[in-house]
Amino acid sequence: MTTVAVVYFSGSDHTHLMAEAVAAGASKVSGTTVELHRITGEQIIKGRWKDDAMMEKINLSDAIIFGSPTYMGGVAAQFKAFIDAASGIWARQGWKNKLAGGFTHSGSPSGDKEGTLLYLVTNAAQHSMIWIGSGEMRQSDGTNRLGSYIGVMGQADPDFTGTKPIEVDPGDLKTSELYGQRIAELTQSFRK
Ligand SMILES: Cc1cc2nc3c(=O)[nH]c(=O)nc-3n(C[C@H](O)[C@H](O)[C@H](O)COP(=O)(O)O)c2cc1C
Numbered sequence: 726m727t728t729v730a731v732v733y734f735s736g737s738d739h740t741h742l743m744a745e746a747v748a749a750g751a752s753k754v755s756g757t758t759v760e761l762h763r764i765t766g767e768q769i770i771k772g773r774w775k776d777d778a779m780m781e782k783i784n785l786s787d788a789i790i791f792g793s794p795t796y797m798g799g800v801a802a803q804f805k806a807f808i809d810a811a812s813g814i815w816a817r818q819g820w821k822n823k824l825a826g827g828f829t830h831s832g833s834p835s836g837d838k839e840g841t842l843l844y845l846v847t848n849a850a851q852h853s854m855i856w857i858g859s860g861e862m863r864q865s866d867g868t869n870r871l872g873s874y875i876g877v878m879g880q881a882d883p884d885f886t887g888t889k890p891i892e893v894d895p896g897d898l899k900t901s902e903l904y905g906q907r908i909a910e911l912t913q914s915f916r917k
Pocket residue numbers: 734735736737738739740741793794795796797798799830831832833834835836837881883
């Protein structure tokens with residue numbers, strides 16, 4: 726049995742929907758336990774993220790898939806606070822050789838999402854984790870429609886009226902699901 730943790734922040738639920746799709750994909754792989762861990766602003770006190778119970782669970786996983794919306798070309802502050810809280814784990818290399826992946830959602834077509842994913846790669850490298858790319862070619866059914874190979878990208882035009890339901894492009898959801906499945910399968914191969 727292997728455990729895949731999906732750790733993410735989402736301000737207005739696009740990244741949350743992607744996280745659920747990643748989890749659904751990972752759940753398709755028998756012998757995989759999937760955990761969704763949502764970072765919230767309430768976990769940050771005086772600028773420091775703290776949730777010992779959540780961190781303990783994440784530490785026990787075999788793979789961690791990180792998700793954040795793109796805010797100003799990088800990860801959201803709330804997510805960065807979690808990353809900074811994990812620096813103690815970095816010091817003892819507690820995540821070494823766990824598999825890692827990442828996804829992000831933005832409002833603009835580019836929106837500089839690459840900056841977010843590249844930061845997640847850097848963080849994984851600092852932890853000596855093994856980064857897994859998206860692994861899908863662009864396809865006419867919407868799979869990897871944004872052509873991101875580092876990790877998974879999603880994009881939807883912002884609704885400045887605040888009246889429309891929160892939706893993620895079906896192709897981005899499919900890509901997220903395939904990514905979760907890919908990481909769960911690779912985690913099982915790696916742990917054999
Ligand atoms: C503080 C802030 C900064 C943002 N910066 C960017 C950005 O740099 N590029 C972009 O395309 N969208 C940007 N957006 C839009 C978000 O990426 C977009 O709304 C995304 O879907 C939010 O994901 P969520 O629903 O999971 O919170 C920003 C939104 C906020 C609130």
